[in-house]
Amino acid sequence: METLMSDFLFFVEVLLSGLLTGSLYSLVALGFVLIFKASGVFNFAQGAMMLFAALSMVGIQEMLGVHWTVAFLVTVAVMVGLAWCVEKFVLGKLVNQEPIILFMATIGVTFFLDGFGQTIWGSDIRVMDIGLPDGVFDVGGVFIDQLELVAGMTAAAMVIVLAVFFNKTKIGRALRAVADDHQAAMSVGISLRYIWIVVWTVAGLVGLVAGIMWGSKLGVQFSLSLIALKALPVLMLGGFTSIPGAIVGGLIIGAGEKLAEIYLGPFVGGAIENWFAYMLAMVFLLFRPQGLFGEKIIERV
């Protein structure tokens, strides 16, 4: 009885930790969804933007010796500038091109940002310290990582704000319009340029928040941009166009890989965590290619 109870508590602990890590994946996935929803472009550079944002923030904090809130605000300005540049020098030149062309352009942006960030701020591992708690709560024998809890709550808050933004505001409607049809959007008086800057800014800010969370957890380093790859299975699960999908997908992936690591890992020699998410996504694709919440594309013929 005693061991059964502690087994159960251990299970809950693994599950919770998985869910909370999952919410961090969701944060990254959110950035992808935003740009995809609003411009129909799969933004490969989302991971690089997250790294760049985190690097800039830590760098600015160190360089100027200011409080992290000041560094945060300056970084926000940097991300707005970045969005402006992306529109001006990359996307603005590619209006009405095929999605694959835009996708390739974002790969270019990725390599540029990875290199540029490290040129300016160096490639050392930096410590991101904005005073997030790093202890654990003990809730009736279940240990919860405080940092993960904060991350989870942040993710939840961002989802609510973004969902309202997309569905209830004029600009949200304009964003969806641009995603559906560039020409038609322009014909009703929507400026593509403005919309793109807004959406890349928002994606940059989401990247910044994700970067802060991951940076606090793992340190700010190059491998952060690889975490973005974990967002891919999250997107396949949740659907590329759904904000709630990014969250649910993240939670499933996070919990799934932790549970698999603990309970299946020993039978197949461990390190399941590295590939389980991709496997899960692949199996999922067979049954629901549009994702859990994705819009099913019905093509008239």
Place this chain on the structure above:
Amino acid sequence: MTQQEVKPGEVLLQVDDISLSFGAVRAISDVSFDILKGEVRAIIGPNGAGKTSMLNCINGFYHPQQGTITYKGQTRSQMKPFEAAAQGIGRTFQNVALFRGMSTLDNIMTGRNLKMKSSLFSSMIWWGSAQKEEMQHRRYVEDIINFLEIEAIRKTPVGRLPYGLQKRVELGRALAAEPELLLLDEPMAGMNVEEKEDMCRFILDVNDEFGTTICLIEHDMGVVMDISDRVMVLDYGGKIGDGVPEEVRANQKVIDAYLGGGH
């Protein structure tokens, strides 16, 4: 130069000697014509005659290499489509360009985009007033929905609608912006007789009730001659006829172009 108010019967849009080419292909050569305030103006011609290119020049998708376009007394340099929309030029497209993922209502609401004042930041801060504004526009959009008799599909994602209804929703979206000049690119293409009659009625009603000036491209000669005040005929990018329907019908060049006699 600023825009002037244009009274009914005066020139709303003046196109002077415009030419447009894509590389070596000449889409429009030296065409001049005008659109009077309050009229229904048709542009007809065989496939590839440059009709859609002409509309694209007028609302800023294309920029002619030569010639000028004067709208409401203002001769424009390169104008972006959203600027054209802001000045009161609305349009629909040949191959229905709707926001497929959205409902009928949202599509038409998007047409109100320019009329909505609250910006991103003010709507974050003054949530209440943004909501109130949304309601006012919603009312206007409901009027359009009633006018076009599409109440039943208000909430349906437009991607699922039959073609004829999609065209109607697209017209609704253009109307939502309260355009002064409405460009319709083949509003009746692919429709059955009944749908065509409905669409004709809507176009004439819009012209009548709102005083909206209409410039349309259409293939169905019967329809064009019935509803248009004046007709311009393009062939191979050049203008071969212009005038009231009877004149155009009697024009030998036009007959040749349509029957293939001249080529």
